[in-house]
Amino acid sequence: MKFGVAVYPGSNCDYDTYYVIRDILNKDVSFVDYRESNIEKYDCIIVPGGFSFGDYLRPGAIASHTPLTNALKEFTEKGKFVIGICNGFQILTEAHLLPGALLPNNHGRFVCKHQYLKVENNNTPFTKKLKKGEVIKLPIAHHDGNYFVDQDTLKKMEENGQIILRYCDKDGNVTPDSNPNGSVSNIAGVSNDRFNVFGLMPHPERACESLLGLTDGLKLFLSIIEN
Amino acid sequence: MEERFLKAHGLTVSEYKRIVELIGREPNEVELGVFGALWSEHCSYKSSKPFLKVFPTKAPWVIQGPGENAGVIEIDDKYAVAFKIESHNHPSYIEPFHGAATGVGGIIRDILSMGARPIALMDSLRFGDVRKDGTRKGIKDTKPIVKRVVEGIGFYGNCIGVPTVGGEAVFDEVYAGNPLVNAFCLGILEKDKMFRARATKLGQKLVMVGSSTGRDGIHGATMASAEFSEETESKRPNVQIGDPFFGKRLIECTLEVMDKGLIEGCQDFGAAGLAGSTSEFGSKSKMGVRVYLENVPLREEGMTPYEILLSESQERMLYAVNEENVEEVLKIAKKHGLEAAVIGETTDTGRMEVFYKGEKVADLPISAIVDDAPVYDRPRKEPSYLKEVKSFNQDTLPEKNLLESLEKVLSSPTVAKKSWIYSQYDHEVGTNTVFKPGHDAAVLRLKWAVRPEVKTEKGIAISSDGNGKYVYLDPYEGGKRVVVESVRNVYITGAKPLAITDCLNWGNPENPEIMWQFEQATKGMAEACQKLNTPVISGNVSLYNETVLSDKRINIYPTPIVVAVGVLENVEEAIPSFYQKSGDLVAIVGQVDEKPNVAGSQYLQEVFGIVAGDIGKVDLDTELKLMEFIQKAKKVIKSAHDVSDGGLITALLEPAFKGEGYLGLDLSIETPYRPDFELFDELRSIVVISFEEKDLETIKTIAENLKLGFKVLGKTKEEDNFTLKVNGKEVLNTKISLLKQIYEESLEGLLK
Numbered sequence: 004m005k006f007g008v009a010v011y012p013g014s015n016c017d018y019d020t021y022y023v024i025r026d027i028l029n030k031d032v033s034f035v036d037y038r039e040s041n042i043e044k045y046d047c048i049i050v051p052g053g054f055s056f057g058d059y060l061r062p063g064a065i066a067s068h069t070p071l072t073n074a075l076k077e078f079t080e081k082g083k084f085v086i087g088i089c090n091g092f093q094i095l096t097e098a099h100l101l102p103g104a105l106l107p108n109n110h111g112r113f114v115c116k117h118q119y120l121k122v123e124n125n126n127t128p129f130t131k132k133l134k135k136g137e138v139i140k141l142p143i144a145h146h147d148g149n150y151f152v153d154q155d156t157l158k159k160m161e162e163n164g165q166i167i168l169r170y171c172d173k174d175g176n177v178t179p180d181s182n183p184n185g186s187v188s189n190i191a192g193v194s195n196d197r198f199n200v201f202g203l204m205p206h207p208e209r210a211c212e213s214l215l216g217l218t219d220g221l222k223l224f225l226s227i228i229e230n
Numbered sequence: 231m232e233e234r235f236l237k238a239h240g241l242t243v244s245e246y247k248r249i250v251e252l253i254g255r256e257p258n259e260v261e262l263g264v265f266g267a268l269w270s271e272h273c274s275y276k277s278s279k280p281f282l283k284v285f286p287t288k289a290p291w292v293i294q295g296p297g298e299n300a301g302v303i304e305i306d307d308k309y310a311v312a313f314k315i316e317s318h319n320h321p322s323y324i325e326p327f328h329g330a331a332t333g334v335g336g337i338i339r340d341i342l343s344m345g346a347r348p349i350a351l352m353d354s355l356r357f358g359d360v361r362k363d364g365t366r367k368g369i370k371d372t373k374p375i376v377k378r379v380v381e382g383i384g385f386y387g388n389c390i391g392v393p394t395v396g397g398e399a400v401f402d403e404v405y406a407g408n409p410l411v412n413a414f415c416l417g418i419l420e421k422d423k424m425f426r427a428r429a430t431k432l433g434q435k436l437v438m439v440g441s442s443t444g445r446d447g448i449h450g451a452t453m454a455s456a457e458f459s460e461e462t463e464s465k466r467p468n469v470q471i472g473d474p475f476f477g478k479r480l481i482e483c484t485l486e487v488m489d490k491g492l493i494e495g496c497q498d499f500g501a502a503g504l505a506g507s508t509s510e511f512g513s514k515s516k517m518g519v520r521v522y523l524e525n526v527p528l529r530e531e532g533m534t535p536y537e538i539l540l541s542e543s544q545e546r547m548l549y550a551v552n553e554e555n556v557e558e559v560l561k562i563a564k565k566h567g568l569e570a571a572v573i574g575e576t577t578d579t580g581r582m583e584v585f586y587k588g589e590k591v592a593d594l595p596i597s598a599i600v601d602d603a604p605v606y607d608r609p610r611k612e613p614s615y616l617k618e619v620k621s622f623n624q625d626t627l628p629e630k631n632l633l634e635s636l637e638k639v640l641s642s643p644t645v646a647k648k649s650w651i652y653s654q655y656d657h658e659v660g661t662n663t664v665f666k667p668g669h670d671a672a673v674l675r676l677k678w679a680v681r682p683e684v685k686t687e688k689g690i691a692i693s694s695d696g697n698g699k700y701v702y703l704d705p706y707e708g709g710k711r712v713v714v715e716s717v718r719n720v721y722i723t724g725a726k727p728l729a730i731t732d733c734l735n736w737g738n739p740e741n742p743e744i745m746w747q748f749e750q751a752t753k754g755m756a757e758a759c760q761k762l763n764t765p766v767i768s769g770n771v772s773l774y775n776e777t778v779l780s781d782k783r784i785n786i787y788p789t790p791i792v793v794a795v796g797v798l799e800n801v802e803e804a805i806p807s808f809y810q811k812s813g814d815l816v817a818i819v820g821q822v823d824e825k826p827n828v829a830g831s832q833y834l835q836e837v838f839g840i841v842a843g844d845i846g847k848v849d850l851d852t853e854l855k856l857m858e859f860i861q862k863a864k865k866v867i868k869s870a871h872d873v874s875d876g877g878l879i880t881a882l883l884e885p886a887f888k889g890e891g892y893l894g895l896d897l898s899i900e901t902p903y904r905p906d907f908e909l910f911d912e913l914r915s916i917v918v919i920s921f922e923e924k925d926l927e928t929i930k931t932i933a934e935n936l937k938l939g940f941k942v943l944g945k946t947k948e949e950d951n952f953t954l955k956v957n958g959k960e961v962l963n964t965k966i967s968l969l970k971q972i973y974e975e976s977l978e979g980l981l982k
Binding site: 012013015016018019026052057058059112114116144173206208209212215 | 385
């Protein structure tokens with residue numbers, strides 16, 4: 004499986020993601036510039052975290068109108084994989100590759116901490132190494148992670164199993180207190196209805212080595228490389 | 231020349247006379263602006279310079295000491311780290327958000343200009359006591375300042391992708407009208423690829439890269455060199471506006487042109503803008519510079535030569551580039567979406583010649599602007615308050631309910647957990663942060679911190695500290711303590727402390743008592759640096775931290791902030807601050823048998839409302855022994871935390887408040903002294919450690935061989951309970967989760 008890590012001006016988790024794929028998973032990976040539209044050679048493109056284009060206008064809004072993001076549409080139609088982490092998730096919703104939108108956190112502050120998450124669907128290419136209902140812990144670090152989607156779409160997404168991760172407490176209870184940003188239905192990660200595009204606010208690339216504290220991110224990456 | 235006109239440029243009549251003498255004529259307005267900015271306290275260090283000479287600056291591992299944009303030390307045969315701390319105090323009171331944000335941006339560019347990739351930020355903050363909001367006259371409320379400063383720091387650091395890995399915050403009323411925002415940055419570089427702020431030959435082109443130039447921040451340096459008055463609001467336009475998105479691209483562009491060998495020297499645009507960076511360049515290169523202002527990319531119409539030369543617009547860098555590389559540098563800048571232009575060149579005249587559309591608007595000898603800036607031997611006098619505060623006798627204090635006192639201390643904003651602040655900073659981007667905020671020191675691995683990747687098991691430990699109250703009570707010993715505190719936080723992780731950077735935040739230097747504090751404190755700091763073998767490799771001085779009200783002048787505590795940096799041979803072996811498991815023994819090592827002293831303590835301030843006492847001498851030999859103790863015992867020590875703010879009892883409890891859980895404690899202490907003094911003393915050199923019971927003899931022997939005091943106090947346990955006996959009598963028996971809650975929720979409650 005050949006990975007590409009998207010680089011927009013202002014991306015800042017690009018190196019971290021690249022490092023995990025190359026040095027921890029030992030997979031083939033290259034950086035892909037935002038002006039690039041020829042992405043045929045990749046099997047999976049990861050759109051990393053950061054502040055693409057300074058988050059001007061809205062997070063992800065400008066990045067969603069670049070040659071690379073435009074090319075992702077055709078890329079996904081061919082069934083190839085795209086994963087958006089944090090700002091990458093924002094870019095994918097702005098590009099309508101994923102449903103919903105990410106609003107400013109309901110408390111108005113940036114939040115950086117370790118967060119429990121419940122795996123809602125493990126029958127996806129992104130979560131197959133996890134158990135359904137499993138509680139994992141990943142870092143979050145965002146100002147605009149408040150996921151919003153209208154009730155009709157939410158219902159459809161739930162029926163399809165597109166809700167992949169929800170914020171929860173350490174025992175797996177999905178409660179208002181365990182919601183760090185005001186997201187609808189505590190949603191932390193979603194997929195498209197074809198299950199080849201995945202967006203999540205938490206940072207799995209920061210949770211792949213015991214030295215740094217958390218290792219659950221590795222399970223997501225190990226799921227993806229199995230495809 | 232009218233005095234009023236000179237004052238607008240921050241110059242005195244005698245300074246003006248000196249200028250006329252140096253250049254042999256009256257300066258024009260542009261030239262006067264250049265002198266005003268470059269001779270400001272902020273740029274010239276005219277009051278502090280003579281005292282900074284006492285600092286040791288050399289060690290075998292120091293590659294670059296003070297005098298450049300940042301200091302550099304080697305960490306192994308291939309890599310080095312560059313670091314520095316700088317103040318952004320005045321702008322942060324006037325416009326907290328952008329004041330703090332641009333402080334972060336500025337220090338990042340200082341590190342970058344040395345050729346290093348910035349990988350860690352820290353911030354030392356001082357605010358008024360939030361509990362006093364609504365009661366002050368002529369001074370703003372603290373809460374909105376705290377919120378906006380924290381937001382500004384996060385805004386810049388989070389976006390630019392450099393993690394904020396630690397820092398500290400103190401809340402004390404003396405800082406209400408003059409909050410301190412000191413920003414620290416550390417970067418990593420290949421040892422033989424360091425850059426300096428200089429051109430390497432005549433005729434080299436000066437290329438300006440980054441953001442375009444606007445009217446923001448004109449006179450920022452002069453503003454930072456005057457005291458505050460009630461008219462400070464009118465200075466808001468002097469505050470610069472930061473744009474971390476430009477900053478991020480500037481990092482990538484600068485590292486790219488450096489990596490490709492396209493530039494010879496690098497300097498960021500800081501205080502005094504273009505005038506400052508070009509003259510610094512000329513001075514350090516021992517060359518002249520010719521500057522063409524019409525080439526400077528502008529963002530505003532109708533800017534005058536004066537404004538272009540002195541604007542402090544952010545996110546700009548100056549490169550010295552050989553003619554044959556200019557085109558490539560401009561191309562790379564454009565690729566990163568940055569403005570770039572050749573704005574001048576080096577000459578053999580030794581002068582700074584500034585042209586605007588063919589007309590010469592300034593022509594000054596660079597030596598006059600930079601090297602001949604006045605240096606003042608300001609009068610100094612021992613402060614009258616010292617006798618009174620030192621005569622305080624702690625034995626007159628009534629004994630109070632211990633649990634209530636403990637709760638007051640743990641919930642005081644200075645001692646309480648700072649997660650409300652650091653959860654707003656991305657502290658993990660870059661995936662190098664091993665010990666995150668909340669530990670005594672931040673620990674970073676260096677693997678893959680830069681491209682090309684670093685292959686090393688080594689790590690670094692960083693800690694910032696600066697107890698201004700101690701320096702107020704005894705400038706010499708307080709200065710020593712500040713160095714000791716930050717160095718101790720580094721060595722208790724098992725790291726070898728290598729060097730420090732400092733930011734000296736002081737009041738009005740024209741007040742002889744304040745200048746006396748400055749002289750004493752710097753001498754004290756120097757003694758500690760000498761003894762601990764941690765030279766000062768960079769730093770900054772911020773004076774005039776004084777608030778002038780209609781009826782009085784308030785000066786801050788003399789507040790030196792010290793950031794110590796050390797190296798760990800193997801980052802996986804770093805010792806955490808928190809107890810690791812139940813059943814481990816808890817012991818104290820160091821001056822555990824000395825008579826306790828609550829002078830200057832949080833206990834004294836929070837429980838009795840008193841700031842006084844004789845803080846005594848800090849024993850540097852004990853520090854060296856403690857350092858050796860940690861090195862010898864580090865394989866078996868499971869956690870280490872030093873006694874500081876909040877005293878021994880706080881230092882025993884904090885390691886139990888780990889993450890979302892806790893560990894219970896059963897402790898017992900024998901002491902011939904008053905229990906409250908024993909428990910709340912902050913001044914003895916003591917480290918709280920935990921270890922497995924089987925290692926007791928090993929650890930005890932190491933302590934005894936070093937003639938260090940050593941007492942086992944008890945054990946950690948699973949149960950939600952904390953018991954404490956003093957001389958066999960139970961004095962505390964409470965839920966540890968309750969104490970943790972008080973400690974963790976207090977600050978958020980106050981700032982909500």
